[in-house]
Amino acid sequence: MDNKILSHQQIKYKINRIAYQIYESNVEAEQIVIAGIEGGGLDFAKKVKAALEKITPAEILLCRVKMDKSDPLKSGITTSLKPEEYQGKSVVLIDDVLNSGSTLIYGVHHFIKTPLKQLKTAVLVNRNHKRYPVKADFKGLSLSTSLNEHVRVDLSSREYAVFLE
Numbered sequence: 237m238d239n240k241i242l243s244h245q246q247i248k249y250k251i252n253r254i255a256y257q258i259y260e261s262n263v264e265a266e267q268i269v270i271a272g273i274e275g276g277g278l279d280f281a282k283k284v285k286a287a288l289e290k291i292t293p294a295e296i297l298l299c300r301v302k303m304d305k306s307d308p309l310k311s312g313i314t315t316s317l318k319p320e321e322y323q324g325k326s327v328v329l330i331d332d333v334l335n336s337g338s339t340l341i342y343g344v345h346h347f348i349k350t351p352l353k354q355l356k357t358a359v360l361v362n363r364n365h366k367r368y369p370v371k372a373d374f375k376g377l378s379l380s381t382s383l384n385e386h387v388r389v390d391l392s393s394r395e396y397a398v399f400l401e
Contacts, residue, residue, distance in 0.1 A: 242377060242398035247360070247391070250376030251280075254358050255287035257374045261356065262294065262326045269327040271299040271315065273343055276332030279391040280360050284330060297321070301329070301343055308342035319350040326353045332389040334359040334375070337368035344370060361387050361398060 242250070262268050268288065272281025278300055285296050299322065304311035315322075329343045340357055347355055358374035363381050381387065381400065388399045 239400045240397050241379065241387075241400050242361075242396075244395045244397065247376070247396040247398065250360065251283045252287050254374045254376060255284050255291060258284070258288060258328055258356070258358070259292045259294075261354070261373075262292075265294050265326050265353070267295045267297060267325050268292070269297045269299050269317065269322045269325050271301050271322075271327055271329045271343070271347070273301045273303070273329070273331045273339055275305075276389045276391065277301070277330050277339075280332045280389070281330040283391065284328075284358065297325075299327075301346070303339070303342060305339050308339065313342060313346040315346070322347070322352065323350050324353055326356075328356045328358055328374075330358045332360050332391070333387050334362045334370075334372050335365055335387075337366040337370040340372070341368040341370040360389060363387060 270281050270285045272278035285298050288296050300316035303313045327347055356373040359372040360376040362372050362375040362378045386401045388401055390397050
């Protein structure tokens, strides 16, 4: 049985709140790079980008971050923007769920090879099961779960939802 933990309206509220937090930490920025980790992170990043575009005059650049989440070291990480396109800019790395932290830490590792103005992270759900020293600067919901439970984020349908399975 699915247990809905966030409704469509709650997710929309969290997207807007995260967008305002990103804006507040980048008030002077002329460009902000929103880097979404392919899959749920990219879907979430697109929604944050749309919310940001309504509240800031800054240009919002969307960057697709592609990696094999099961083995990011072996597969490597690629981005839709070249390093010179985000160099010296404020980057926000976004994923939908922070589980162990491995996806986020490999994403952070990729971006810190390039000099940036700042690098922040954002997630919709933080599960508090980190194996790596990475944190979400902006998070929609912190959730203590067991390792046997799974968080499923659905941003593709008309009614967004987050389930604990």
